[in-house]
Amino acid sequence: MPKAKITALGCYTPPRVLTNSDLEKLVDTSDQWILERTGIRERHIADPEVATSDMAIEAARCALAQRGIDAAQIEAIIVCTVTPDHLFPSTACLVQNGLGATGAWGFDLIAACSSFVYGLTTGANLVASGAHRKVLVIGADTMSRIIDYTDRATCVLFGDGAGAMLIEPSTDGDAGPGLIDFLGEVDGSGAEFLRMPAGGSRLPPSHDTVDKRLHYVHQNGGQVFKYAVRKMYEVCRDLLARNSVSPSDLAVMIPHQANLRIISAVGERLGIHSSRVMVNIDRYGNTTAATIPLATRDAICQGKLKKGDLVLFSAVGAGYTVGASLWRWAY
Secondary structure: OOOOEEEEEEEOOOEEEEEHHHOOOOOOOOHHHHHHOOOEEEEEOOOOOOOHHHHHHHHHHHHHHHHHHHHHOEEEEEEEEEEOOOOOOOOHHHHHHHHHOOEEEEEOOOOOOOOOOOHHHHHHHHHHHOOOOOEEEEEEEEHHHHHHOOHHHHHHHHEEEEEEEEEEEEEOOOOOOOOEEEEEEHHHHHHHHOOOOOOOOOOOOHHHHOOOOOOOOOOOOHHHHHHHHHHHHHHHHHHHHHOOOOOHOOOEEEEEEHHHHHHHHHHHHHHOOHHHEEEOOOOOOOHHHHHHHHHHHHHHOOOOOOOOEEEEEEEEEEEEEEEEEEEOOOO
């Protein structure tokens, strides 16, 4: 079977920026408090007329332009998001139509902050199976639409953005660029600690759910923090060990950008020097499914990730969902 490799990357963030100083005017918080506890200085916020599909399309266009191909050549589209334009049709349908990807099928994938890692794994296996030669994996979230800007514990964390990666077959053999291995895990016992309670079949929209502000993100920050540090470390440790890869072999680790303290703690436990752990949460906040492509773009721009390098992606998200994948970079 062919090996799957990442051949292009495109990203998009809306131009409007919400700084910590701006948030000081909305809730009882401060720039120092936010920075010390999260590492975030600012985040991008979509204008009211911009939806998740709009950002996803922009990111996808950037990836296609980088690769120099037309959207009609795409065979499958996976949109990773927890903020779809609608419950149905899927956002993948809207992206397919907006791109003019007339030969593609697709679907949405919901795994919260682990969504993009799961999407890469799914897309890579579609390619490795021989079913497709060009799969577009997009992580896009408009988190500002489901954040309560009266809740200082959550409103400081999130931003909006999108990123897309193109996956194609590799003909360079086992030692060449592409997916080496992945690990995924879910633990549904943690579902209550990070969720949007209403809007689904359990609690459909009503005056009561709106009045109780149940259509926003609710989080038990302490519980999520402890779980994220432990499980991101464990999944990365186990994935590297079963592939006989030392942390020192990695050019860069690109973790989900949820909290600087989580990222730092995981890097320290793995024994990876901070210079090889990608961090850009200060400029974007937590963009959920978009954090890893955004951080990958910045890693390339900073010279941390080059052709032939080993890169480790990892994430923990609501659910709980856990995932990591190990790649040799293709360009």
